[in-house]
Amino acid sequence: xxxxxxxxxxxxxxxxxxxxxxxxxxxxxxxxxxxxxxxxxxxxxxxxxxxxxxxxxxxxxxxxxxxxxxxxxxxxxxxxxxxxxxxxxxxxxxxxxxxxxxxxxxxxxxxxxxxxxxxxxxxxxxxxxxxxxxxxxxxxxxxxxxxxxxxxxxxxxxxxxxxxxxxxxxxxxxxxxxxxxxxxxxxxxxxxxxxxxxxxxxxxxxxxxxxxxxxxxxxxxxxxxxxxxxxxxxxxxxxxxxxxxxxxxxxxxxxxxxxxxxxxxxxxxxxxxxxxxxxxxxxxxxxxxxxxxxxxxxxxxxxxxxxxxxxxxxxxxxxxxxxxxxxxxxxxxxxxxxxxxxxxxxxxxxxxxxxxxxxxxxxxxxxxxxxxxxxxxxxxxxxxxxxxxxxxxxxxxxxxxxxxxx
Numbered sequence: 001x002x003x004x005x006x007x008x009x010x011x012x013x014x015x016x017x018x019x020x021x022x023x024x025x026x027x028x029x030x031x032x033x034x035x036x037x038x039x040x041x042x043x044x045x046x047x048x049x050x051x052x053x054x055x056x057x058x059x060x061x062x063x064x065x066x067x068x069x070x071x072x073x074x075x076x077x078x079x080x081x082x083x084x085x086x087x088x089x090x091x092x093x094x095x096x097x098x099x100x101x102x103x104x105x106x107x108x109x110x111x112x113x114x115x116x117x118x119x120x121x122x123x124x125x126x127x128x129x130x131x132x133x134x135x136x137x138x139x140x141x142x143x144x145x146x147x148x149x150x151x152x153x154x155x156x157x158x159x160x161x162x163x164x165x166x167x168x169x170x171x172x173x174x175x176x177x178x179x180x181x182x183x184x185x186x187x188x189x190x191x192x193x194x195x196x197x198x199x200x201x202x203x204x205x206x207x208x209x210x211x212x213x214x215x216x217x218x219x220x221x222x223x224x225x226x227x228x229x230x231x232x233x234x235x236x237x238x239x240x241x242x243x244x245x246x247x248x249x250x251x252x253x254x255x256x257x258x259x260x261x262x263x264x265x266x267x268x269x270x271x272x273x274x275x276x277x278x279x280x281x282x283x284x285x286x287x288x289x290x291x292x293x294x295x296x297x298x299x300x301x302x303x304x305x306x307x308x309x310x311x312x313x314x315x316x317x318x319x320x321x322x323x324x325x326x327x328x329x330x331x332x333x334x335x336x337x338x339x340x341x342x343x344x345x346x347x348x349x350x351x352x353x354x355x356x357x358x359x360x361x362x363x364x365x366x367x368x369x370x371x372x373x374x375x376x377x378x379x380x381x382x383x384x385x386x387x388x389x390x391x392x393x394x395x396x397x398x399x400x401x402x403x404x405x406x
Contacts (some may be wrong), residue, residue: 016125016133016156020118023137024049024151027144033057033114033186033270036152049152051115056184057186057270059284069111069187075100077218080165081249083176088135092177093252094179095139099147100253101215101286102183107257108284108345109194111187112266113147118154118181123163124172125156132175139252147255148268149183166222167233174233188272191265196299198280201381203348204355205304208260208362209372210344211313212251216287217339220330221249221319227326245322248315254371256345264360277361278354282347283342292337294346295385303382303401307390310342310372320394331405332393342392344371348379 009320028036060066075097082090103113103194118140125133144151165176213221229235229242262268264277283294294304311317316339323330335341349355355375362373380386384391387401 015130016120016122019134019137019237020120020154020156023141023144024154026141027149027151030150031114031148031268033112034150035149036115042174046374051150051152054270061186062380064189066186066188069106069109069185070182071102071105071185072180072182073105074098074178075101076215077166077222078250079177079179080167080175080218081246083165083174084167084236084246085243085250086129086132086174088131090247090250091132091135091175092139093250094161095136095141096252096255097138097215098145098181099143099149099183100180100255102181103147103149103185103255103257103344104284106183106185106187107260107264108282109187110191110264110282111185112261112270113149113185114258114270115150115152115181115184116144116181116364118179120156120177120179121159121163122156122175122177123158123160123168125158125175126172128173129175138181143255146258148258148263166226167231167236170234171233181369182322186270191272193264193279193282195232195281195297198350199297199299199302199348199379201302201379203350203379204352204375205306205377205379206347206355206359207310207343207372207374207376208254208256208345208347208367209310209342210254210340211371212253212342213249213313213315213319214253214286214340216289217316217319220323223328224319224322224326226295227328228322245315246317248318251315254344256367259362259367260317260345260347261363262360262365276349277358279358280348280350282345285344285346289337289339290341290343290346290389291337291387295387295401297348298379298385299387301381301383303380303384303386303388304377305380305388306346306377307388308374308376309389309392310374310376311392312339312342332391332395332397333399333404335393336389336391336399343376343388384397
C-alpha cells in the first residue's frame with residue numbers, strides 16, 4: 001500500500017530519475033574518448049556506470065602524457081528566474097547553465113571536458129509541472145551534445161521542505177529547483193594554462209562575447225526585481241516590465257569549450273595537434289566580474305588595457321538602469337565587478353600573429369556566428385597589476401581597477 005510519502009516524494013522522484021536516466025543513455029555517443037556502460041545491465045535506472053578510455057588515451061594516461069582534471073559548479077540564481085516564468089522555453093534554456101559553468105572552467109585551464117554527472121533537487125514534481133522538468137532535460141540533452149560531453153550519471157531528489165526560490169508562491173504548476181554538476185576532463189601537461197604562465201606586457205587580449213548575463217550577478221538581479229516589483233510570482237507575471245526583464249535573464253549561456261579546446265590544440269577526438277596555439281592564459285569571467293577573474297590570471301608586474309570591450313548585452317545595460325530606478329544604483333565600475341561586461345572569456349595570446357590565428361580558428365569553427373570574437377585590449381607593464389577598461393556601460397568613462405569610485 002502506497003503512503004502519502006510514496007505518492008508525493010518517492011514516485012515523482014522516480015519518474016524524474018527515469019527521464020534523466022534516458023538523457024544519460026542518449027549522451028553516451030557524444031564523444032569517442034570514453035565508452036560508458038551501466039554496471040547494472042537489468043535496465044534499471046539506478047546504480048553507477050563504468051567507463052573506459054579509448055585505448056590510445058588509456059596508454060597516454062598510463063605513461064603520464066594525459067592527466068585528469070575535474071570541476072564542479074551550479075546554475076546560480078537562474079533556476080529561480082525560470083521558476084518565476086514557468087515556461088518550457090525558460091527551462092529548456094536552463095539546461096545549458098551547469099555545463100557552461102563546469103566545462104568552460106576545464107577548458108580555461110587547457111583541458112578537454114569529456115563527461116559530467118549532474119544533480120537536480122526540486123521542491124516538488126507534479127502532474128502540473130512535469131512538462132517543465134521534461135523541457136529542462138531536453139535542453140540539457142542539447143547542451144551535452146553541443147559540448148560533446150557524456151552524462152555518466154545523475155540524481156533527482158524531491159526536497160519539499162528544503163528547496164524554494166525567489167517568487168515561490170507554493171503553486172503545483174511551478175517548478176522550484178537547483179541544478180549542479182561535476183565535470184571530468186583530460187589535460188596534457190604541455191597544454192596546461194595556469195595563471196602567470198609566460199604572460200608579459202604587450203600581448204594581445206581576445207574577448208569572446210556573451211549574449212546573456214551568464215550565471216554571475218543573480219543576487220543583484222533579485223534585489224532589483226524585489227525593489228521594483230516585489231517578490232510574488234503572480235504579480236511579477238502580470239507586470240509587463242518585470243516579465244520582460246526576467247525573460248531576458250533566462251537566455252542560455254554560451255558554452256565555449258568545444259571551440260576553445262580545438263583552437264588551443266586539441267582535436268575533437270581528444271588527441272593533440274602538432275601546432276601550438278600560442279594561447280598563454282584564459283580567464284572565465286564569472287563571479288567577481290572582470291576585475292577579479294581577469295586579474296587572477298595576470299602575473300605580478302603585468303596589467304591590462306581593455307580599451308575595445310564590446311557593448312554589454314542589453315540585459316546588463318537594462319539592469320544598470322533598473323538598479324538606479326530601484327534606489328540601488330550601480331556605477332560602471334561596480335558593473336564590471338559584478339557582471340562579465342560583454343565577454344564571457346578573455347584570452348591572452350603570445351603575439352599578434354597567434355592572436356589572429358586563434359580568432360581565425362574560432363571563426364572557422366563557427367563561434368563568431370553566435371557571438372563576437374575580437375581583440376579587446378593588450379597587456380601592459382604595471383607594478384600594481386592595474387586593469388583599465390574603457391567602459392561601455394552608461395557612464396562611458398575610463399575605469400581603473402585601482403581607483404574604484406568613492
